[in-house]
Amino acid sequence: MLAALLKTGGLPLHGWLTEVMEAPTPVSALLHAGIINAGGLLLLRLAEPMQASPGAMAALVTLGGVTALFAGLVMLTQAAVKTALAWSTIAQMGFMLLQCGLGLWALALLHIVAHGLYKAHAFLASGNAVQAVLAARRAGPVAVPGLAAVGRAFAVALAIYALVAGGFWVAFGPKPGQALALGAILIFGVAYLVAQGLADAAPQALTRRTTFASVAVAVAYFAFHWLSEALVAGALPTPPALGPLETALLVLTVLSFGGTSLAQALFPHWAHHPAAAGLRVHLTNGLYLNAVLDRLIGGFRSVKPL
Template sequence: MAGTQPTETPHRAETTSASFVPKASTWAVWSLFALGLVVLGNEIAGGYEPAVPDLFVVDGLTAVMWVVVTFFSGIVHSYSRRYMAGDRHLDGFYARVFGFTLVVMVLTAADHVALFAAAWLGMGLLMASLIGHVREWKQARAAASLARRYFLASSGLLAGGLLLLAWTTGRTSLSGILEATATVPQWVAALAIGGIVLAAIIQSALFPFQNWLLSSMTAPTPASALMHAGFVNAGGILLTRFAPLLTETAVAMSAIVLIGATSALLGQAMLLVGTNVKRELGASTMAQMGFMTLQCGLGFFAAAIAHLILHGFYKAYLFLSSGAAVEQTVPGHNGRRPPAVPSIAVGLLTALGGGALFAVLTGKGMALNSGLLLVLVVVLTTLHATRDILRRSTLPQWLRLVGTPAVVLAAIGTYAVVFNAISAVMKDVPMTTAPTELTVVHVAVGALFVGAYAASALEWHRQSKRLYVALLNLAQPDPATVLTNKEDYDDA
């Protein structure tokens, strides 16, 4: 209406002078990235390994994660310089993002149980604060409160497990505890493993603890990118650190396989019924973290680290570019689908070739062990990806049939190169590759994946109203965290 004055969004404010905090913290985090590259280069060259006995140690896992975390954080810092411009709490936002980066760096290097537990707690509290960054939104405060409760529970479980191990072994360092796992009574080991695994799956938002992630969409997009590309990966780092303890117990490894497989399948199913871009990305993250955890349960911890790195790059890009998703969509323009028979043949051949290439390049599945299940999952994933590309691509039919296998196989080859590189850097980290014997659990999980692929291909989730509604309900965030008025989104 004429004469109506524009209103200021509560969490936005015009600034008369630019704050030095964004620039300083951006410069600082890129400096940390440069330091991480130096540390990684030193690790690759086999140079001196910095350490303070019983306090911290910089090994292969630390070097890799320092580079990855600081790189993602640097991208978020740089992106936020424009995205968050004019935000009333800009300095606080940058302080929390930079603080989160430092805490994760401490976590990956910590060797003392108290330092490790404190860093785990600090990481969770900082992320909860970022989720509730827009303090004027009651929904953001509710989302932050929900996430904080989950993270406090995760920290309590981890601290309890570490205290049990420290008390039993008489050691206060992680390296010392892991060297003495043989002296830990079975009941103590079971309790400690339970606490550690639960802490990992809560932080990685696996089923049935995915609600905090699905309810976190009030966070600014840069914070969401950092969350999905970095924070949820903490579960994989935790399981990798305690691999020598976990691999001692077949039941624990089987339980991790079941948790990972269930979360991967449910996350993918929830993605199929998603109607919101950021929630779809949340379901996708749940599925990917489930696959990462599955790899840990199969004994391929280095592979899980490689997976979380590649997923981090992909998910950071998706979140930071999510605002352009609608603009780049052309309704009703999916191109002509290629003929059914050639399409099926290309899909099957590409999937089998992808599985064979994966096995040869990574060494997984070359023996009668848990690697066979991983190869099966790769074959099914390749088959699904190939079918999806063939159906959705707008390229000419002949180019789709010829080019799709090349693209998919190149992606598998890239993963293999990253996996082999990460494995080489992490050679000093114990038990990074420890495949387990095939069990009934592995066979059951394999059958479950085959059944899930068939259900997806036949679109059972669309044919069954009951299944569709069940998945839709499972994918819903906490009602108190949902913004219901479009005005709430102004300049968000």
């Protein structure tokens, strides 16, 4: 578990990944699409003995969830494209560790494949993305949702998720609680888009597009989950039964991601507060966690000449 945490750039061993962005873009693409995924493949190869250790599974859930939340917040504050993509990788791998800790091995394998394709493309296309942004016209007014719109958005997103989950439940059988909770976490991210469509200033076309995107994500989640389980049937262990510790960690994870999504949707209302500006500076520097780790392991100590 510790080897996989180091390989995937999980907290607090994440600093090396953000510091190698001086490499050429094709090297960065290979690094994120191949080498980083090796930590996840290690866990998948050792899935049975890993699942036999409740302590290791609980550590994966805790460290993976914290890594995903923390790196996702830091990613939003980065100005450089490659650095933002590096923090995105840390967040993605943290979510993959969370999936492994929950015993959702088939989803973790699907995540690794999807992350390799997505991140390799993102790095190789980063230059074109910068040029497109520079060539774009100045954006118009943004529809900022209020608290009521955000509440409606979360209700709509969860209702869509419940309907889709119920449909797949009837068609293909029930899913374990871990899979349903993880799907709710993904829907929290979609609720942010729905909130933009439900804002008072949003046009109806935007509302329709965001609602359609929410339905598509919910359907895709269960469809790919069913497909990945069918492809690896018998090769990976089934998710373990939820005990008191696992249930508590699962509830804490869902609440943490839900609270973060709610804060992100409401951020425009307090973004101009001085405290928000100060927090942005600290998040841009990753809350200085890597600097603290470097100092603890002697990274800043000078060697005395003989």
